[in-house]
Amino acid sequence: MAAAYFSLCIGIVEVATDTMPPQISRRQFVKASGLLAVWAALAACQPRNLLNGPGSTATPAPGGPTATPAPTTATGTPAAEATGDDLLAHVLRRLTFGATPDMVDHARSLGVEAWLDEQLHPEHIDDSQISPLLAPLTTLSMTPAERFSLSNQALPGQEIILATVLRQINSNRQLFEMVVDFWSNHFNIDLSKDTCRILKTDDDLQVIRPNALGKFGDLLSASAHSPAMLVYLDQAVSNKNVPNENYARELMELHTISTAALFGPPDVVGLARAFTGWTVVGAKGQGGAPGSYIFRLGLHDDGEKDLLGLHLPAGQGEADGQQVLTFLSQSPFTATFISTKLARRFVVDDPPASLVKNLAATFTSSGGDITAMLQALFASSEFRSSAGLKFKRPLEFFVSTLRLMGAQLSGPPNALAGRLRQLGQVPFQWLMPNGYPDVSAYWATTDGLLNRWNFGMALANNSLPGAKVELAALTRDAASAADVVDLLATRLTGAALPDDARAILVDFASSGDLGKNLAPIAGLILGSPHFQVR
Amino acid sequence: MTVTNTRSHSRREFLRLATGLSGWAVAPDAAAYPSWMPRMAFAPPGVEPQGDILVAIFQRGGMDGLNAVIPHGDADYYHLRQSLAIPEPASGNDNSGIDLDGFFGLHPALRPLKDIWDAGSLAIVHAVGSPDPTHSHFDAMDYMERGTPGEKQIATGWIGRHLQTAPWQNQSPFRAVGMGGIMQASLRGPVPVTTLQSIANFHLQGRTQDLARIQQTLASLYGQGSPIDGTAAETFSAIDMLAGINVSKYVPANSAVYPKTEFGMACQQVARIAKAQIGMEVACIDIGGWDTHKQEGGLDGELPKLLDELASGLAALYHDLGDLSKRMTLVTMSEFGRRAYENGSEGTDHGHGNVMFVAGGGVNGGKVYGDWPGLAKDNLYATGDLVVTTDFRDVLGEIVQKRLSNPNNLAQIFPDYTTWNMRNVVKSAT
DSSP: OOOOOOOOOOTOOOOOOOOOOOOOOOOOOOOOOOOOOOOTTTTTTGGGTTSSSOOOSSSOTSSSOOOOOOOOOOSBBBBBOOOHHHHHHHHHHHHOOOOOOHHHHHHHHOHHHHHHHHTTOOGGGGOTTHHHHHHTGGGGGSOOOHHHSSSSTTTHHHHHHHHHHHHHOOOOOOHHHHHHHHHHTTTEEEEEEETTTHHHHIIIIIIIIHTTSSSSSHHHHHHHTTHHHHHTGGGGGGGGOOOOOHHHIIIIIEEEEEGOOOOHHHHHHHHHHHTEEEEEEOOTTTSSSSSSEOOOGGGGGSSSSTTTTTOTTTTTTHHHHHHHHHHHEEEEEEHHHHHHHHHHHHSSSOOBBHHHHHHHHHHHTTTTTTHHHHHHHHHHHHHHHHTOOSSSHHHHHHHHHHHHHTTEEOOHHHHHHHHHHHHTOOTTTTSSOOSSOOHHHHHHHHHHHHHHHHEEEEHHHTSTTTEOOHHHHTTTTOOOOOHHHHHHHHHHHSOOHHHHHHHHHHHHHHHOHHHHHHHHHHHOOOGGGGSSBB | OOHHHHHHHHHHHHHOOOOOOGGGGGOOOOTTTTTTTOOOSSOOOOOOOSSOOOEEEEEEEEOOOOEEEEEEEHHHHHHHHHOOOOOOOOTTTTTSSSEEEOEEEEEEEGGGGHHHHHTOOOOEEEEEOOOOOOOOOOHHHHHHHOOOOOOOOSSSSSHHHHHHSSOOOOOTTTTTEESSSSSOOOGOOOSSOOOOOTTTSSSSSSOOHHHHHHHHHHHHHHTTTTTTTTHHHHHHHHHHHHHSSSSSSSSOOGGGOOOSSHHHHHHHHHHHHHHHHHHOEEEEEEOOOOSSSSSSSSSSSSSHHHHHHHHHHHHHHHHHGGGGGGGGEEEEEEEEEEEEEEOOOOOBBBBOOEEEEEETTTTOOOEEEEEOOOOSGGBBBTTTOOOOOOOEEEEEEIIIIISSSSOOHHHHSSOOOOOOOOOOOOOOOO
């Protein structure tokens, strides 16, 4: 795989190519809005959280109230928990970047509970097919010093993006990749900041991945020692004269206790002082290996500090920060905040208070054990009755499309990189420290839908340079137009389509040559509302 | 591409809905747009949209207003900013502030705005911001875009509520435009919003012979009661409308040059949509990167680069619109300002009071508005921030009232705000 993959550039969008758009017949398509029918094929409950289209007044707000009643059906009764094949389809859709036929078969043979247990212990899952895919990405195994000495300083950033996407597409440890993605956003690092493009590799491989299913406190501490994080949030340049408050604020607001803890400016200042001296060795290697964490006593404010009700005596040095990290990782505010975000990721945009409380209790009783929290989450009735309630983010759409279409990636797929940028969610390229939004209000937009339609159709038509699909092979067993629709719909959306949607597609497929219709049928399914949810 | 009978179908649609257009009638770019394009589509008889096109620019991250519009007449500014302060204006010196009124001056990177200031079409409000004390980017942005400081129970945004309450209708899919793939929170509300990155690319791609059938089938698939059916319908509607616009090579008017950045291109797209006369009432544009905790730079650095990009984009948009700029009001905002004193990393931390720019033909320009609270230690807010002496809602509310012709609904647009103190930044629409 060419290293030029994802030669993405922040801040500069490709200027629109000035071509005449095709003329398309205007259709009567505008239906009366407000007909909130059930997504029959996808969920047994009303997709309340998806009512965020611009036409709706019921827009849940990010950062808004998080305690909402459990999802209910269109008739107002509590949503039923999925069971049997419905549960299997729900779990596979929600916890993977797309369940391939092999994965569906494997999960069905194991049963849902055993499959969940297997995914929560990824070390037991053979993933040896990944190594050859990543082998060409030489910067992954370099030391920071070696990466600093590269003539192409953009290469490590490009390769860590590519490695991430390749793993999401190809790994058998699908839940692990979902959780890695979750923490990569929780502890967001933007590659465009200073040397983050050199240092994010270590953050990914040594901070996020080893701790993604471990103890939150360990993950937090690893992140606080991560050179990429310290550079990204300006901790690396802080000093005792006038401490830089950036990391101190976001460590509380975004990584642990959140604004719900009502900390104030003196807490930020106190925490910033506590962390003075936590910095990064530069490329020249002064005092340590280039790009490694170092505590520099000379930069540290050694006076006493009071923050968040903690008293830090004078002269503790590096232990100031360690004490604060332990305190933050054990706070009930942290338990609630992490629980809310996990529930938002895996259940619904506005998670029910009952679930958050349950997960926070697990966080506290297990000492911040992430695997234990996920076990509790996946066993919850809130999770099991939430089928179809999450709108795919662009990266989930992108990866699931490539993965489920069985796309063969080859050559320097810059076109793919450009498409992912256009879709709007390239890993490690979110500027602000809060990570990519995880609510549909941000993503269910006109531009978002159009880009998805075009991406799916282009892939199906084999008109995306760098990606090849074999639709004839995927539909080899289909004898009729209806068979093609059923086969592709089941493969792509994990279930048969509801009757109306199926009839529309069969009608399309029956007109003209079926072979020539394969690509548009696949493109239409990828563009349909049924493929946009997980 | 050829003109097909589908176009006459579109035309019928347009004509059926189009009405008296006098309110917005500005000569269209006749060369660029087909003659059948309605000047102002879709308003029902007698209640066509009134008022200016609003362009709302959000500077995400917290702009350092104290270095964008420098209080060079306040000696404390120079005491607090030993490494970052911009030198006092000195004639002939491009590396000094650009004097505005003897007390305030523009950062030299904002020079592209000086023409507009001199023409009386640019006003500045200083020490403006939100009364909420938060220093959280995300809470502060949220409050500002909702228009409800300290309050998150109201799900819609202030622009969304303006459109919702405006005493006219406008079914154009371009009534409210969010530039970029993500919809700005200020636009949230019942009125549909079109987000886009590029009007030239806003169409279905694929084999030409299939496209009509594909769009028809897609539209049917989005007519089965899914929660995003409305968004899909909006998308098809926008595709169809843009299909009637010539998007071949665009040449900005008046030699305007847009920065070749995401922000610059967004400004250009807004100009093109405005000129196309397809019913745009509001457009939101974001520009990020203002969180300058380190190496902010005085004359050179992160902030000057951003200020140059901002000013170049705004100036290009203003000049490119030509006469149409008389019916545009542009306003900038950022979630908070930055600390009055610099930190130890040649940057500034999160602060409070800030600067807003207001530009357009209806602006009482050439003046810096607001009460200057001073930068002496005892006059600062919290741990050392510029005090807010003008509520951002005073600026936005005045624009809604006077320029957007929606004077009677401020209580819905900015609920619970009663202590209005409008500064007379804009003129009453005639």
